[in-house]
Ligand code: HEM
């Protein structure tokens with residue numbers, strides 16, 4: 001079943017790593033360099049660690065014949081995005097002691113630290129573990145952080161769905177003791193502990209992503225995932241899940257064999273079937289995914305190549321029973337609902353905006369300090385949203401005034417003044433840390449949005465919610481292909497402009513201008529906003545209007561700008 005792997009060196013590195021040990025221990029002890037051995041840079045991803053360098057100074061250092069300014073990105077796994085105040089304080093302490101004084105909330109409900117030097121890696125990972133979180137499987141060719149809707153207003157249902165997501169995440173975590181040996185100094189007990197019944201010694205051909213959604217909210221972008229579970233309910237009680245498969249965002253510029261793809265419905269299952277069905281699907285991908293070519297190794301290509309009927313048959317063969325037909329679902333929106341909300345059980349939840357997920361102390365607002373002060377008094381929990389925002393969840397009515405005062409004092413209530421465009425924006429990290437970035441994202445999108453806001457005002461569209469997402473390269477970490485306005489980095493200052501995704505995350509956008517600079521982007525949007533403002537139907541979203549207008553008179557796709 002396993003395709004030839006000779007042309008793919010990562011497969012060889014995984015197999016030789018002895019269940020993810022590689023030579024990491026030796027690399028960490030080597031004081032002569034700030035880097036780890038090249039093969040270990042692949043192995044370390046499975047431990048949630050990426051070796052990076054500061055690309056802002058790369059060229060300058062090269063001219064001075066200095067090695068790049070290396071440091072590490074560390075991602076802490078937070079299944080369903082929920083953590084306690086004590087955990088928040090521990091993460092904050094790591095950010096200020098060992099990382100670059102910022103906490104990055106990711107688009108998949110995890111935390112990222114940037115700028116940790118090799119010497120501090122072990123202390124940082126140990127501190128994450130002390131706070132009862134970990135970094136294993138936050139990256140690498142395994143199942144990643146399992147996402148779960150962050151909206152608390154359907155609380156009983158949410159609790160049930162969250163528990164299912166958290167227990168699935170636990171079930172799919174790798175078994176290897178390597179993590180404990182390398183980072184937590186635990187002794188190697190015996191090799192039998194390294195049995196990986198789900199993953200085997202090669203792990204998966206590529207990363208694997210799972211999300212749980214509760215209609216009508218599609219805040220997790222469930223259809224962007226390899227495997228999705230869409231809750232079905234009866235009178236507020238969970239009855240089961242419609243199973244979706246084979247979604248994925250990544251693509252490569254100029255390679256038509258790679259593309260973003262929306263997941264499709266496969267069937268329906270009861271809550272107690274989620275684990276066995278997920279395990280069967282993950283092992284199908286382990287056995288049939290294309291290990292010869294990493295760009296063709298995601299589950300979406302396995303299913304595309306072999307067909308949905310094949311997948312169902314193989315799944316049913318492994319399970320020994322038939323899968324029930326999918327139930328219909330309806331999503332009305334994607335994104336977060338800011339401000340206070342009251343849930344069924346009488347507790348309050350405050351959802352705050354953090355631009356592109358970066359929590360730091362700046363001249364404009366002391367967000368990192370503010371969240372620390374809140375964590376010191378808060379008795380409930382924190383929830384990271386799939387849109388790089390944070391919920392201060394489960395606040396008693398009597399605690400609300402204290403939380404409100406801290407929020408105001410530290411400028412954390414910006415959501416009250418910001419446009420709905422900005423509140424629906426996402427950007428990946430990109431420069432200066434991400435080695436894949438071809439253009440800016442996190443550092444540039446806020447400025448571009450200010451210019452797009454002016455255009456919207458010109459056409460009295462300033463109150464319109466529009467999703468806008470930017471990434472520094474086509475890998476798609478901020479799900480740009482599901483934005484009504486998607487910008488995918490091509491070169492410094494240049495983006496491919498994609499338009500027309502559905503606001504609720506159920507239709508991908510299409511590329512309409514390649515290699516566009518800021519002036520090009522604004523010119524296209526100016527023209528379209530004018531038409532949208534004059535011709536839109538009641539409550540018609542911008543993405544839907546764009547698709548309708550294309551049917552009447554298609555825009556010429558500009559691929560040679
Ligand atoms: C070949 C495909 C991909 C590669 C090589 C890749 C690589 C990376 C790297 C190196 C980073 C770290 C950037 C930094 O923190 O400096 C990153 C961040 C991230 N990636 Fe990916 N990525 C890929 C695809 C995806 C996709 C398809 C998704 C999900 C839609 C995703 C989700 C994330 C998330 C959530 C982050 C955290 C930062 C953020 O929220 O912007 N990645 N990725």
Ligand code: SF4
Nearest residue numbers: 428434437472473477
């Ligand atoms: S989309 Fe590209 S540039 Fe952005 S974080 Fe992902 S890999 Fe890096």
